[in-house]
Amino acid sequence: MSVRTGVTTLIAVAAVFTLTSCGGESQGSTEQAPVEISVKNLAYSPNSVTVHTGQTVTWIFEDQGMPHDVVFAELGIKSDLQGSGTYSQTFDKAGTFTYTCTPHPNMTGTIIVEE
Ligand SMILES: [Cu+2]
Numbered sequence: 001m002s003v004r005t006g007v008t009t010l011i012a013v014a015a016v017f018t019l020t021s022c023g024g025e026s027q028g029s030t031e032q033a034p035v036e037i038s039v040k041n042l043a044y045s046p047n048s049v050t051v052h053t054g055q056t057v058t059w060i061f062e063d064q065g066m067p068h069d070v071v072f073a074e075l076g077i078k079s080d081l082q083g084s085g086t087y088s089q090t091f092d093k094a095g096t097f098t099y100t101c102t103p104h105p106n107m108t109g110t111i112i113v114e115e
Contacts, residue, residue: 004056006102026051027069027106029050034056034058035049035051035055035056035057035058036057036058036059036060036062037049037057037059037060037068037081037109038056038059038062039059039060039062039068040062040063041063042063042104042107043107044059044090044099044107044108045058047108047109048109048110048111048112049109049110049111049112050111050112050113050114051111051112051113051114052113052114052115053092053093053094053113053114053115054090054091054092054112055090055091056088056089056090056091057089057090057091057111058086058087058088059062059079059086059088060084061066061083061084062067062084062096063081063083065080065083065084066083066105067081067083067103068081068082068083068101068103068104068107069081069101069102069103069107070073070087070089070101070109071099071100071101071102072089072098072099073100074097074098075093075097077089077099077100081102081103091108091111091113091115093113094113094114094115095112095113096111096112096113097112097113098110099110
C-alpha cells in the first residue's frame with residue numbers, strides 16, 4: 001500500500017466515524033439509526049434500503065469528485081449534482097420508491113419506506 005493510499009483510507013475512515021457519531025437523534029433508539037448510502041464507483045451502495053416513515057436517508061458522495069445526483073421522479077425530489085458532500089432526504093410516505101442519477105441513467109436505487 002502506498003503512503004498516499006493509506007492516508008486516503010484513514011481520511012475516509014475518519015469521515016465515516018464523524019458522520020456516524022454525530023448523526024444520532026437523542027431518542028436513543030437503534031431503529032432510528034442514520035441510514036447512509038455511499039455514492040461511489042457509479043453506484044449507490046447499498047442499492048436498496050428499507051426505512052420507516054419519518055426516517056432520514058443520507059447519500060454520501062465519494063466518487064472521487066465525479067458528480068452524481070439523486071432523483072425521485074415520482075416524488076418530485078432532486079438533489080444537486082454533487083461530486084462530494086452529502087444529501088439528506090426524509091421519507092414521510094410509505095411505499096417503494098426508485099431513484100436514479102441524471103448523468104448516469106443506469107445508476108438506480110430503491111428506498112422502501114414502511115409504516
Ligand atoms: Cu451518476
